[in-house]
Amino acid sequence: MKLQSLRRAVFGLSTAALLVAGTAVPGHAAGTADPVLRDLAAAKGVYYGTAVTASKLTGTYAAVTAGQFDSVTPGNEMKWGSVEPVRGDFRWSGADAVVDFAEANGQKVRGHTLVWHSQLPSWVENGSWTAESLRTVMTDHIATEAGRYKGRIHHWDVVNEAFEEDGTRRPSVFQRVVGDGYIADAFRAARAADPAAKLYLNDYNVEGINAKSDAMYALVRSLKAQGVPIDGVGLQAHLIVGQVPSTLQANIKRFSDLGVDVAVTELDIRMRLPATEAKLAQQKADFKAVTQACVAVARCTGVTVWGFTDSDSWIPDFFPGEGAATPYDEGFRPKPAYHGIAEALGWSGGPGPGPDPVGGCAVTYAVQNQWNGGFTAQVTVRNTGTAPVDGWRVGWAWPSGQSVTQAWNASVSQSGTSVTAANLPYNAVVAAGGSVTFGLNGAWSGANTPPAAFTLNGAACAVSMPTAG
Known part of the structure; x- marks a missing residue:
């Protein structure tokens, strides 16, 4: 689809005459058209996505999601504890809502996640398992969930957060009971369930070259050597303002050289509150740097922000006193970070003189x-x-x-x-x-x-x- 065909204005309706004026857009000149991230990304041959919460996909939240992003990731709706809280009792409404929304708006879906140590139902975490019985439970779950959405998921995060910070294996129930082979088993089960989906290994604090990313690199190389069907590596990128790893692009490149794709899967860049102009300016530079690092490497397929608005961010609940980690503020107004992303994707509109309202x-x-x-x-x-x-x-x-x-x-x-x-x-x-x-x-x-x-x-x-x- 041509870039021009996606550049469309958005307006709304009411049952009485109403006036829609412009938005206050930090760092953007009055009268300048706002860039559309999904269009800019497509022109660069990558996607730009966001994590979403299914229950919020209405109103402005839904409109911005559909208008700006060409990929969505369900934040919680596909995790094991959400879809199978009781053994054999599958609950699909949240995941179905995200997939249906994406398809209605021409978006890809990143499935997140099939096997993870966290947000597991108690019956899995605390069950009395043998290696064989837990392996069967795990592969049956993968077959059911990935099979339900066969042909509708672009990427699956098959295994999530398998490593500790020092590069050793995280002692999840799967690691303790099944052993190192659970990861290969999970990827093979996912390929059998959905042959078309790209299968990813996903983790955090692996954005730069360090002990944890070295261990992930060694595992991917080993899986490839064994013929395990791994297609990609996800770098979550939950970062802090001013601390984008200097080795990010080199790290993306070395994984791609193994013959796998790479994606930035959960990008947010938090700061100590309150936000200031200086912090927001640095955050803009950081979002721009991460996006540029992906664009610069041929096998980096795209970037997903972990929630596009501060009103739907996990950061304040987990990092007291920190926040403002996304490209939009709580009122759905683009922050300087949004324009940094756009600039990294080739937009030349410039940052503008300050937080003037846009008369659109x-x-x-x-x-x-x-x-x-x-x-x-x-x-x-x-x-x-x-x-x-x-x-x-x-x-x-x-x-x-x-x-x-x-x-x-x-x-x-x-x-x-x-x-x-x-x-x-x-x-x-x-x-x-x-x-x-x-x-x-x-x-x-x-x-x-x-x-x-x-x-x-x-x-x-x-x-x-x-x-x-």
């Missing part, structure tokens, strides 16, 4: 007709920026279960409550100060409540409700 668009939405179970609406979006919009993408979420049944002057798709409207070939360009109008018919039941949040090309927009006169 003004949207008027009016219900022209409403009847029992249905309505007709007309939407006009005006480009209030100083440059033309070349291709627009509209995203919103219905808060009351409404659905679009017909549309004109736009291509509209819906998955659950999330809706995307895109330009047609003849109305892709909206001049500065110009506008474009489209209409829709919709269905409703019980209420026709207006959406509460909207985005423009993946960036959240502020919303104001004009007073009726």
Whole structure:
């Protein structure tokens, strides 16, 4: 797909006329179009993804996820304790929701994770096992989960966090009972369950060259020599501001030289709170450096941030007094780090003079007709920026279960409550100060409540409700 075809504005709807103004974007000049990370990444031949929480995939959270990222990773929904808390009792709703969302929005899915020492159900962690019985339980679990999503997962983190900091094997229940061979067994079971998925070994504190990454390197080399089907290595990259390893790119390169792909799988860069301009500037440089290191190595396939917004970050709960670790703040406003990522992917818009609001668009939405179970609406979006919009993408979420049944002057798709409207070939360009109008018919039941949040090309927009006169 051409880059231009993905550059689409995002606006929203309500049941009364409403105005969508620009977002406050730190470090971005007023009137400058925000970059779309998934487009920039695709142009570089990599993906840019985010971890997500299934229960939050509505409203602005869903719109930014769909608009900015071309890969998603379920943060918790595919872990053993989530999908099989009781032996043989599989619970798929959260994982299904993430996979369905990704497919509806043209995104890849990184499956995370099949075998991990943490977030295991008690029946696995505390069971009375022989090596053979635990191996069977493990491979049966892999066969069931990976088999359920066969053909729908791009990468699987097959084994997660197998090493201690000194490079010795972590004494998980699998290591203690089955022994060193559990890792090869897990990869073989995953390949049998889904031959098309790329199979990864994933760990943290292995971003630079050190004792732990040396042990991981030796294991990958050994697995390759044994013919074990390992396709990639995941470097989690839970980093601290100002501490990106100087050997990151060299480390990516040496793993790729073994004949495996490499991905940065869980990137966040935390700081001691409160955040300051200086810390945010350093964080921008760090996100840029990590992204550049991946882009520089041919077999680095992409980067995933571990949550794109500070409102969905694990850091404050695990590191008291630290946080602000993601590219967006808690109000879904891009931070300087977001622009650092974009610059590493080739965006040349520059950092701008400071945290000025972006005057991107003004949207008027009016219900022209409403009847029992249905309505007709007309939407006009005006480009209030100083440059033309070349291709627009509209995203919103219905808060009351409404659905679009017909549309004109736009291509509209819906998955659950999330809706995307895109330009047609003849109305892709909206001049500065110009506008474009489209209409829709919709269905409703019980209420026709207006959406509460909207985005423009993946960036959240502020919303104001004009007073009726």
